[in-house]
Amino acid sequence: MITDLLPEKISDILKNNTDYNSLTEVRLRTDKPLSVAEYGEYYAPCDCNGHRYFVTKDDIEHVLAVATKHSVYAVNNQLASGFLSCDDGIRIGVSGEGVYKNGKLFTLKNVSSLCIRIPRQIFGCASGLERIVNDFDNTLIISPPGMGKTTILREFVRILSEKGKNVVVIDERNELSACVNGKPSMDLGANTDVLLFSSKKNGYQDVVRSMKPDIIATDEIFGKDEIACLQDISRCGVKIIATVHAKDTVSLLRDRTYCELAAFTRYFVELGELGKITAIKDKEELKKC
Amino acid sequence: MLKLLIGAALFICCGYAGYGISAHYRKRYNLLVKINGYIDALENGISYLQNTSEELTKGYTGESKDDCAIILRRYLSLLDKGTFSKGDCFDATKTHLLSGYERQILADMLFSLGKSDLDTQLSELKNYRALFAPVTESAKQNYKKYGTLAFKLGILAGLAALLITA
Numbered sequence: 001m002i003t004d005l006l007p008e009k010i011s012d013i014l015k016n017n018t019d020y021n022s023l024t025e026v027r028l029r030t031d032k033p034l035s036v037a038e039y040g041e042y043y044a045p046c047d048c049n050g051h052r053y054f055v056t057k058d059d060i061e062h063v064l065a066v067a068t069k070h071s072v073y074a075v076n077n078q079l080a081s082g083f084l085s086c087d088d089g090i091r092i093g094v095s096g097e098g099v100y101k102n103g104k105l106f107t108l109k110n111v112s113s114l115c116i117r118i119p120r121q122i123f124g125c126a127s128g129l130e131r132i133v134n135d136f137d138n139t140l141i142i143s144p145p146g147m148g149k150t151t152i153l154r155e156f157v158r159i160l161s162e163k164g165k166n167v168v169v170i171d172e173r174n175e176l177s178a179c180v181n182g183k184p185s186m187d188l189g190a191n192t193d194v195l196l197f198s199s200k201k202n203g204y205q206d207v208v209r210s211m212k213p214d215i216i217a218t219d220e221i222f223g224k225d226e227i228a229c230l231q232d233i234s235r236c237g238v239k240i241i242a243t244v245h246a247k248d249t250v251s252l253l254r255d256r257t258y259c260e261l262a263a264f265t266r267y268f269v270e271l272g273e274l275g276k277i278t279a280i281k282d283k284e285e286l287k288k289c
Numbered sequence: 290m291l292k293l294l295i296g297a298a299l300f301i302c303c304g305y306a307g308y309g310i311s312a313h314y315r316k317r318y319n320l321l322v323k324i325n326g327y328i329d330a331l332e333n334g335i336s337y338l339q340n341t342s343e344e345l346t347k348g349y350t351g352e353s354k355d356d357c358a359i360i361l362r363r364y365l366s367l368l369d370k371g372t373f374s375k376g377d378c379f380d381a382t383k384t385h386l387l388s389g390y391e392r393q394i395l396a397d398m399l400f401s402l403g404k405s406d407l408d409t410q411l412s413e414l415k416n417y418r419a420l421f422a423p424v425t426e427s428a429k430q431n432y433k434k435y436g437t438l439a440f441k442l443g444i445l446a447g448l449a450a451l452l453i454t455a
Contacts, residue, residue, distance in 0.1 A: 007371065062371045070368050070403040071341035073410040107406060 002118055007062045013053050017045035026116040028055045040274045060111055067092055080105050088185055089119040089178020119178055121186050126155040128277040132267050133159055141243040142252055143271035149243040150175050150219055154186055157217045161189020168213040169194045170203035176219055204229040208236050217241045227260050234264040249281050296454035300447035307443010314436035317386040321425040323357035328418045336411055342403040343368050356384055364399050375400045394420050
Protein backbone atom coordinates (compact mmCIF):
# COMPACT_ATOMS: atom_id res chain seq x y z
CA MET A 1 0.00 0.00 0.00
CA ILE A 2 1.19 3.50 -0.76
CA THR A 3 0.42 4.57 2.81
CA ASP A 4 3.17 2.23 4.03
CA LEU A 5 5.65 4.30 2.04
CA LEU A 6 4.55 7.73 3.12
CA PRO A 7 5.15 9.61 6.38
CA GLU A 8 2.19 9.63 8.74
CA LYS A 9 1.26 13.28 8.08
CA ILE A 10 1.01 12.77 4.32
CA SER A 11 -0.80 9.47 4.76
CA ASP A 12 -3.41 11.21 6.93
CA ILE A 13 -3.90 13.97 4.35
CA LEU A 14 -4.40 11.37 1.61
CA LYS A 15 -6.80 9.39 3.77
CA ASN A 16 -8.94 12.46 4.35
CA ASN A 17 -8.82 13.90 0.85
CA THR A 18 -8.47 11.18 -1.71
CA ASP A 19 -10.02 7.99 -2.90
CA TYR A 20 -7.27 5.38 -2.90
CA ASN A 21 -8.97 3.47 -5.68
CA SER A 22 -8.59 6.34 -8.08
CA LEU A 23 -5.20 7.59 -6.90
CA THR A 24 -2.63 7.26 -9.68
CA GLU A 25 0.23 9.49 -8.64
CA VAL A 26 1.69 11.31 -5.63
CA ARG A 27 4.35 13.95 -6.17
CA LEU A 28 6.68 15.12 -3.43
CA ARG A 29 8.95 18.09 -4.05
CA THR A 30 11.02 19.55 -1.24
CA ASP A 31 9.48 22.79 0.12
CA LYS A 32 6.66 22.62 -2.42
CA PRO A 33 3.02 21.66 -1.88
CA LEU A 34 2.10 18.00 -1.95
CA SER A 35 0.51 17.13 -5.27
CA VAL A 36 -1.61 14.11 -6.10
CA ALA A 37 -3.34 12.85 -9.22
CA GLU A 38 -6.58 10.92 -9.44
CA TYR A 39 -7.00 9.43 -12.91
CA GLY A 40 -4.49 11.93 -14.27
CA GLU A 41 -6.06 15.05 -12.70
CA TYR A 42 -3.61 16.86 -10.39
CA TYR A 43 -4.51 18.82 -7.29
CA ALA A 44 -2.93 19.86 -3.97
CA PRO A 45 -4.77 18.26 -1.05
CA CYS A 46 -5.15 20.23 2.18
CA ASP A 47 -4.61 19.20 5.79
CA CYS A 48 -7.35 19.32 8.45
CA ASN A 49 -6.82 23.10 8.84
CA GLY A 50 -7.44 23.70 5.17
CA HIS A 51 -3.79 24.49 4.40
CA ARG A 52 -1.79 22.93 1.61
CA TYR A 53 0.90 20.63 2.94
CA PHE A 54 4.47 21.59 2.12
CA VAL A 55 6.75 18.61 1.68
CA THR A 56 9.92 18.57 3.81
CA LYS A 57 13.32 17.02 3.20
CA ASP A 58 12.54 14.59 6.04
CA ASP A 59 9.42 13.42 4.18
CA ILE A 60 11.51 12.62 1.12
CA GLU A 61 14.12 10.85 3.24
CA HIS A 62 11.41 8.80 4.92
CA VAL A 63 10.00 7.63 1.58
CA LEU A 64 13.48 6.83 0.27
CA ALA A 65 14.38 4.86 3.41
CA VAL A 66 11.20 2.81 3.27
CA ALA A 67 11.29 2.36 -0.51
CA THR A 68 14.88 1.13 -0.46
CA LYS A 69 14.03 -0.99 2.60
CA HIS A 70 17.04 0.64 4.24
CA SER A 71 19.24 -1.16 1.74
CA VAL A 72 20.62 1.24 -0.84
CA TYR A 73 23.23 -1.35 -1.87
CA ALA A 74 20.41 -3.52 -3.21
CA VAL A 75 18.85 -0.80 -5.37
CA ASN A 76 21.73 1.50 -6.24
CA ASN A 77 21.52 0.61 -9.92
CA GLN A 78 17.84 1.54 -9.96
CA LEU A 79 18.58 4.76 -8.14
CA ALA A 80 21.24 5.66 -10.69
CA SER A 81 18.61 5.07 -13.39
CA GLY A 82 16.31 7.53 -11.61
CA PHE A 83 13.70 5.20 -10.20
CA LEU A 84 12.92 2.87 -7.35
CA SER A 85 10.64 -0.07 -7.62
CA CYS A 86 8.55 -0.96 -4.57
CA ASP A 87 6.18 -3.71 -3.55
CA ASP A 88 2.78 -3.78 -5.27
CA GLY A 89 4.37 -2.41 -8.45
CA ILE A 90 4.58 1.12 -7.11
CA ARG A 91 7.31 2.94 -8.99
CA ILE A 92 9.03 6.01 -7.64
CA GLY A 93 10.70 8.39 -10.05
CA VAL A 94 13.62 10.04 -8.29
CA SER A 95 15.43 13.25 -9.09
CA GLY A 96 18.36 14.80 -7.30
CA GLU A 97 22.06 15.39 -7.78
CA GLY A 98 23.89 12.85 -9.89
CA VAL A 99 27.10 11.35 -8.51
CA TYR A 100 29.56 10.13 -11.14
CA LYS A 101 32.18 7.41 -10.80
CA ASN A 102 34.58 6.54 -13.63
CA GLY A 103 32.57 8.76 -15.94
CA LYS A 104 29.29 6.92 -15.32
CA LEU A 105 26.30 8.03 -13.29
CA PHE A 106 26.81 6.06 -10.10
CA THR A 107 23.99 7.18 -7.82
CA LEU A 108 21.82 10.13 -6.81
CA LYS A 109 22.23 12.26 -3.71
CA ASN A 110 20.28 15.18 -2.20
CA VAL A 111 17.09 13.82 -3.66
CA SER A 112 14.65 16.70 -4.03
CA SER A 113 11.66 15.26 -5.88
CA LEU A 114 9.78 12.00 -5.95
CA CYS A 115 7.03 10.94 -8.30
CA ILE A 116 5.20 7.95 -6.86
CA ARG A 117 3.12 6.12 -9.46
CA ILE A 118 0.54 3.56 -8.46
CA PRO A 119 -0.16 0.83 -10.99
CA ARG A 120 -3.67 -0.35 -11.69
CA GLN A 121 -4.90 -3.55 -13.21
CA ILE A 122 -8.02 -2.83 -15.22
CA PHE A 123 -9.56 -6.02 -16.56
CA GLY A 124 -11.19 -5.50 -19.93
CA CYS A 125 -9.29 -2.32 -20.78
CA ALA A 126 -7.81 -4.02 -23.87
CA SER A 127 -11.18 -5.06 -25.21
CA GLY A 128 -10.57 -3.12 -28.42
CA LEU A 129 -7.66 -5.36 -29.29
CA GLU A 130 -9.55 -8.62 -30.08
CA ARG A 131 -8.67 -8.23 -33.73
CA ILE A 132 -4.97 -8.30 -32.93
CA VAL A 133 -5.38 -11.18 -30.49
CA ASN A 134 -7.02 -13.31 -33.18
CA ASP A 135 -4.33 -12.62 -35.76
CA PHE A 136 -1.40 -11.80 -33.54
CA ASP A 137 1.74 -10.13 -34.83
CA ASN A 138 4.29 -7.63 -33.54
CA THR A 139 2.45 -4.81 -31.83
CA LEU A 140 3.43 -1.40 -30.51
CA ILE A 141 1.31 0.55 -28.06
CA ILE A 142 1.96 4.25 -28.56
CA SER A 143 1.05 7.22 -26.40
CA PRO A 144 2.53 10.15 -24.48
CA PRO A 145 3.46 9.40 -20.81
CA GLY A 146 0.69 8.78 -18.31
CA MET A 147 -1.99 7.60 -20.75
CA GLY A 148 -2.18 4.01 -19.52
CA LYS A 149 0.13 2.19 -21.93
CA THR A 150 1.43 -0.11 -19.22
CA THR A 151 -2.08 -0.94 -17.99
CA ILE A 152 -3.21 -1.87 -21.50
CA LEU A 153 -0.02 -3.84 -22.15
CA ARG A 154 -0.59 -5.77 -18.92
CA GLU A 155 -4.14 -6.66 -19.91
CA PHE A 156 -3.04 -7.54 -23.44
CA VAL A 157 -0.40 -9.89 -22.02
CA ARG A 158 -2.99 -11.51 -19.77
CA ILE A 159 -5.39 -12.10 -22.67
CA LEU A 160 -2.70 -13.60 -24.93
CA SER A 161 -1.42 -15.76 -22.10
CA GLU A 162 -4.90 -17.05 -21.36
CA LYS A 163 -5.21 -17.92 -25.06
CA GLY A 164 -2.36 -20.38 -24.55
CA LYS A 165 0.59 -18.35 -25.79
CA ASN A 166 3.81 -18.56 -23.83
CA VAL A 167 4.52 -14.96 -22.97
CA VAL A 168 7.71 -13.72 -21.34
CA VAL A 169 7.50 -10.31 -19.74
CA ILE A 170 10.78 -8.46 -19.47
CA ASP A 171 9.96 -6.21 -16.59
CA GLU A 172 12.90 -3.89 -16.17
CA ARG A 173 11.22 -1.76 -13.51
CA ASN A 174 8.71 -4.15 -11.92
CA GLU A 175 5.86 -2.06 -13.29
CA LEU A 176 4.11 -4.68 -15.36
CA SER A 177 4.13 -7.61 -12.99
CA ALA A 178 4.44 -5.77 -9.64
CA CYS A 179 6.31 -8.73 -8.19
CA VAL A 180 6.60 -9.15 -4.46
CA ASN A 181 9.30 -11.64 -3.46
CA GLY A 182 9.49 -12.81 -7.06
CA LYS A 183 5.75 -13.48 -7.37
CA PRO A 184 3.66 -11.23 -9.65
CA SER A 185 0.92 -9.42 -7.76
CA MET A 186 -0.76 -8.47 -11.05
CA ASP A 187 -2.59 -11.14 -13.03
CA LEU A 188 -0.54 -11.69 -16.18
CA GLY A 189 -2.20 -14.94 -17.18
CA ALA A 190 -1.48 -18.62 -16.71
CA ASN A 191 1.26 -18.91 -19.33
CA THR A 192 3.35 -15.88 -18.49
CA ASP A 193 6.91 -15.87 -17.19
CA VAL A 194 8.47 -12.75 -15.76
CA LEU A 195 12.09 -11.72 -16.04
CA LEU A 196 12.49 -9.04 -13.43
CA PHE A 197 15.01 -6.18 -13.18
CA SER A 198 16.98 -7.48 -16.13
CA SER A 199 17.99 -4.91 -18.72
CA LYS A 200 16.07 -5.32 -21.96
CA LYS A 201 19.24 -6.12 -23.88
CA ASN A 202 20.32 -8.93 -21.54
CA GLY A 203 16.76 -10.08 -21.14
CA TYR A 204 16.10 -10.48 -24.85
CA GLN A 205 19.19 -12.60 -25.37
CA ASP A 206 18.65 -14.81 -22.33
CA VAL A 207 14.91 -15.26 -22.76
CA VAL A 208 14.95 -16.25 -26.42
CA ARG A 209 17.59 -18.89 -25.72
CA SER A 210 16.26 -20.27 -22.47
CA MET A 211 12.49 -19.80 -22.20
CA LYS A 212 11.33 -20.52 -25.76
CA PRO A 213 8.64 -17.85 -25.74
CA ASP A 214 5.93 -17.28 -28.33
CA ILE A 215 5.73 -13.64 -27.37
CA ILE A 216 8.01 -11.22 -25.54
CA ALA A 217 6.35 -8.26 -23.86
CA THR A 218 8.20 -5.22 -22.61
CA ASP A 219 7.52 -1.68 -21.55
CA GLU A 220 8.93 1.62 -22.82
CA ILE A 221 11.34 0.98 -25.67
CA PHE A 222 14.01 3.63 -25.63
CA GLY A 223 16.88 4.23 -28.00
CA LYS A 224 18.68 2.51 -30.85
CA ASP A 225 20.09 -0.42 -28.89
CA GLU A 226 16.69 -1.62 -27.73
CA ILE A 227 15.23 -1.28 -31.21
CA ALA A 228 18.12 -3.34 -32.60
CA CYS A 229 17.40 -6.03 -29.98
CA LEU A 230 13.73 -6.11 -30.92
CA GLN A 231 14.65 -6.44 -34.57
CA ASP A 232 16.89 -9.36 -33.69
CA ILE A 233 14.15 -11.08 -31.72
CA SER A 234 11.69 -10.57 -34.52
CA ARG A 235 14.18 -12.24 -36.87
CA CYS A 236 14.21 -15.23 -34.49
CA GLY A 237 10.48 -15.68 -35.03
CA VAL A 238 9.39 -14.56 -31.58
CA LYS A 239 6.56 -12.04 -31.56
CA ILE A 240 6.79 -8.78 -29.67
CA ILE A 241 4.43 -6.50 -27.81
CA ALA A 242 5.94 -3.30 -26.55
CA THR A 243 5.07 0.24 -25.58
CA VAL A 244 6.77 3.39 -26.72
CA HIS A 245 6.41 7.07 -25.91
CA ALA A 246 5.16 9.17 -28.81
CA LYS A 247 2.20 11.35 -29.71
CA ASP A 248 1.05 8.97 -32.46
CA THR A 249 2.30 6.54 -35.10
CA VAL A 250 3.14 9.25 -37.61
CA SER A 251 5.28 11.26 -35.19
CA LEU A 252 6.97 8.07 -34.00
CA LEU A 253 7.90 6.90 -37.48
CA ARG A 254 9.08 10.35 -38.50
CA ASP A 255 11.87 10.02 -35.96
CA ARG A 256 15.12 8.77 -37.48
CA THR A 257 15.74 6.28 -34.70
CA TYR A 258 12.22 4.99 -34.21
CA CYS A 259 11.29 4.70 -37.90
CA GLU A 260 13.16 1.39 -37.84
CA LEU A 261 10.33 -0.04 -35.74
CA ALA A 262 8.16 -0.01 -38.85
CA ALA A 263 10.37 -2.70 -40.39
CA PHE A 264 9.04 -5.39 -38.08
CA THR A 265 5.91 -3.99 -36.41
CA ARG A 266 2.53 -4.83 -37.85
CA TYR A 267 0.05 -3.23 -35.44
CA PHE A 268 0.33 0.30 -34.06
CA VAL A 269 -2.11 0.91 -31.22
CA GLU A 270 -2.57 4.56 -30.32
CA LEU A 271 -3.92 5.86 -27.02
CA GLY A 272 -5.25 9.37 -27.25
CA GLU A 273 -6.94 9.70 -23.90
CA LEU A 274 -6.29 8.09 -20.53
CA GLY A 275 -6.75 4.36 -21.07
CA LYS A 276 -8.66 4.82 -24.35
CA ILE A 277 -7.58 3.14 -27.57
CA THR A 278 -8.12 5.74 -30.26
CA ALA A 279 -6.64 3.98 -33.29
CA ILE A 280 -5.30 0.60 -34.37
CA LYS A 281 -3.19 0.79 -37.49
CA ASP A 282 -2.43 -2.41 -39.36
CA LYS A 283 0.63 -2.17 -41.61
CA GLU A 284 -0.78 -4.86 -43.92
CA GLU A 285 -3.95 -2.86 -44.49
CA LEU A 286 -2.00 0.35 -44.99
CA LYS A 287 0.08 -1.42 -47.64
CA LYS A 288 -3.07 -2.50 -49.50
CA CYS A 289 -4.34 1.07 -49.45
CA MET B 290 20.85 -27.35 63.07
CA LEU B 291 20.29 -23.61 62.63
CA LYS B 292 24.02 -23.15 62.01
CA LEU B 293 23.92 -25.83 59.36
CA LEU B 294 20.98 -24.14 57.65
CA ILE B 295 22.73 -20.74 57.72
CA GLY B 296 25.87 -22.40 56.34
CA ALA B 297 23.89 -24.01 53.56
CA ALA B 298 22.22 -20.70 52.74
CA LEU B 299 25.62 -18.97 52.63
CA PHE B 300 26.95 -21.75 50.41
CA ILE B 301 24.07 -21.30 48.01
CA CYS B 302 24.47 -17.51 48.01
CA CYS B 303 28.23 -17.62 47.38
CA GLY B 304 27.83 -20.32 44.70
CA TYR B 305 25.08 -18.34 43.01
CA ALA B 306 27.14 -15.13 43.09
CA GLY B 307 30.07 -17.00 41.53
CA TYR B 308 27.77 -18.50 38.93
CA GLY B 309 26.25 -15.06 38.22
CA ILE B 310 29.66 -13.46 37.62
CA SER B 311 30.70 -16.37 35.44
CA ALA B 312 27.42 -16.14 33.49
CA HIS B 313 28.03 -12.45 32.86
CA TYR B 314 31.38 -13.23 31.19
CA ARG B 315 29.83 -16.09 29.25
CA LYS B 316 26.87 -14.00 28.05
CA ARG B 317 29.13 -11.13 27.07
CA TYR B 318 31.35 -13.47 25.06
CA ASN B 319 28.32 -15.14 23.43
CA LEU B 320 26.84 -11.76 22.53
CA LEU B 321 30.06 -10.68 20.83
CA VAL B 322 30.28 -14.00 18.98
CA LYS B 323 26.69 -13.49 17.82
CA ILE B 324 27.46 -9.95 16.67
CA ASN B 325 30.39 -11.29 14.65
CA GLY B 326 28.06 -13.94 13.22
CA TYR B 327 25.61 -11.19 12.29
CA ILE B 328 28.36 -9.32 10.44
CA ASP B 329 29.21 -12.58 8.62
CA ALA B 330 25.56 -13.09 7.68
CA LEU B 331 25.32 -9.51 6.42
CA GLU B 332 28.48 -9.83 4.35
CA ASN B 333 27.33 -13.08 2.76
CA GLY B 334 23.75 -11.97 2.16
CA ILE B 335 24.71 -8.59 0.81
CA SER B 336 27.57 -9.65 -1.43
CA TYR B 337 25.71 -12.51 -3.13
CA LEU B 338 21.95 -12.00 -3.31
CA GLN B 339 21.90 -8.40 -2.12
CA ASN B 340 19.05 -9.12 0.25
CA THR B 341 17.73 -6.19 2.24
CA SER B 342 19.09 -5.49 5.70
CA GLU B 343 15.63 -6.21 7.11
CA GLU B 344 15.45 -9.66 5.50
CA LEU B 345 18.98 -10.50 6.63
CA THR B 346 18.38 -9.32 10.17
CA LYS B 347 15.09 -11.21 10.43
CA GLY B 348 16.74 -14.30 9.01
CA TYR B 349 19.58 -14.08 11.50
CA THR B 350 17.49 -13.48 14.61
CA GLY B 351 14.81 -16.05 13.76
CA GLU B 352 12.97 -17.13 16.89
CA SER B 353 16.04 -16.70 19.06
CA LYS B 354 15.67 -14.95 22.41
CA ASP B 355 19.33 -14.28 23.19
CA ASP B 356 20.78 -10.83 23.89
CA CYS B 357 21.87 -10.27 20.30
CA ALA B 358 18.39 -11.13 19.00
CA ILE B 359 16.85 -8.68 21.49
CA ILE B 360 19.09 -5.86 20.21
CA LEU B 361 18.43 -6.75 16.58
CA ARG B 362 14.68 -6.86 17.14
CA ARG B 363 14.89 -3.33 18.53
CA TYR B 364 16.76 -2.39 15.35
CA LEU B 365 14.04 -4.03 13.24
CA SER B 366 11.40 -1.98 14.97
CA LEU B 367 13.41 1.14 14.07
CA LEU B 368 13.37 0.00 10.44
CA ASP B 369 9.61 -0.35 10.63
CA LYS B 370 9.40 3.22 11.91
CA GLY B 371 10.95 4.57 8.71
CA THR B 372 13.56 7.16 9.60
CA PHE B 373 15.66 7.05 12.76
CA SER B 374 18.72 8.75 14.24
CA LYS B 375 22.09 7.51 15.48
CA GLY B 376 20.78 8.13 18.99
CA ASP B 377 17.86 5.77 18.35
CA CYS B 378 20.34 3.13 17.23
CA PHE B 379 22.42 3.68 20.35
CA ASP B 380 19.31 3.24 22.49
CA ALA B 381 18.50 0.04 20.60
CA THR B 382 21.86 -1.43 21.61
CA LYS B 383 21.15 -1.00 25.32
CA THR B 384 22.60 -3.91 27.31
CA HIS B 385 24.74 -4.29 30.43
CA LEU B 386 26.93 -6.77 28.57
CA LEU B 387 28.60 -4.20 26.32
CA SER B 388 30.66 -1.15 27.23
CA GLY B 389 29.66 2.31 25.98
CA TYR B 390 32.39 2.14 23.33
CA GLU B 391 31.21 -1.26 22.07
CA ARG B 392 27.60 -0.10 22.00
CA GLN B 393 28.68 2.94 20.01
CA ILE B 394 30.42 0.78 17.40
CA LEU B 395 27.39 -1.48 17.11
CA ALA B 396 25.04 1.51 16.89
CA ASP B 397 27.20 3.11 14.19
CA MET B 398 27.19 -0.15 12.26
CA LEU B 399 23.41 -0.52 12.45
CA PHE B 400 22.88 3.12 11.53
CA SER B 401 25.17 2.92 8.51
CA LEU B 402 23.63 -0.35 7.33
CA GLY B 403 21.96 0.02 3.95
CA LYS B 404 22.99 3.62 3.42
CA SER B 405 25.64 3.05 0.78
CA ASP B 406 26.35 1.14 -2.39
CA LEU B 407 27.48 -2.48 -2.44
CA ASP B 408 31.27 -1.99 -2.40
CA THR B 409 31.19 0.69 0.27
CA GLN B 410 28.79 -1.37 2.37
CA LEU B 411 30.99 -4.44 2.25
CA SER B 412 34.14 -2.50 3.08
CA GLU B 413 32.32 -0.84 6.00
CA LEU B 414 31.27 -4.23 7.34
CA LYS B 415 34.86 -5.39 7.05
CA ASN B 416 35.94 -2.42 9.16
CA TYR B 417 33.32 -3.16 11.79
CA ARG B 418 34.40 -6.78 11.88
CA ALA B 419 37.98 -5.61 12.48
CA LEU B 420 36.77 -3.41 15.34
CA PHE B 421 34.83 -6.23 16.97
CA ALA B 422 37.54 -8.89 16.55
CA PRO B 423 39.89 -7.76 19.37
CA VAL B 424 36.93 -7.05 21.66
CA THR B 425 35.60 -10.57 21.09
CA GLU B 426 39.02 -12.12 21.64
CA SER B 427 39.46 -10.22 24.89
CA ALA B 428 35.93 -11.27 26.02
CA LYS B 429 36.89 -14.88 25.28
CA GLN B 430 40.05 -14.63 27.36
CA ASN B 431 38.16 -12.94 30.19
CA TYR B 432 35.49 -15.63 30.14
CA LYS B 433 38.11 -18.37 30.26
CA LYS B 434 40.10 -16.67 32.98
CA TYR B 435 37.66 -14.79 35.20
CA GLY B 436 34.46 -16.63 34.35
CA THR B 437 35.68 -20.01 35.52
CA LEU B 438 37.64 -18.44 38.37
CA ALA B 439 34.58 -16.58 39.66
CA PHE B 440 32.53 -19.76 39.64
CA LYS B 441 35.21 -21.75 41.44
CA LEU B 442 35.78 -18.98 43.97
CA GLY B 443 32.05 -18.79 44.61
CA ILE B 444 31.90 -22.51 45.37
CA LEU B 445 35.04 -22.32 47.54
CA ALA B 446 33.75 -19.30 49.44
CA GLY B 447 30.43 -21.08 49.93
CA LEU B 448 32.19 -24.17 51.26
CA ALA B 449 34.33 -22.05 53.56
CA ALA B 450 31.23 -20.27 54.88
CA LEU B 451 29.53 -23.62 55.40
CA LEU B 452 32.50 -25.00 57.33
CA ILE B 453 32.89 -21.90 59.48
CA THR B 454 29.23 -21.69 60.41
CA ALA B 455 28.88 -25.41 60.95
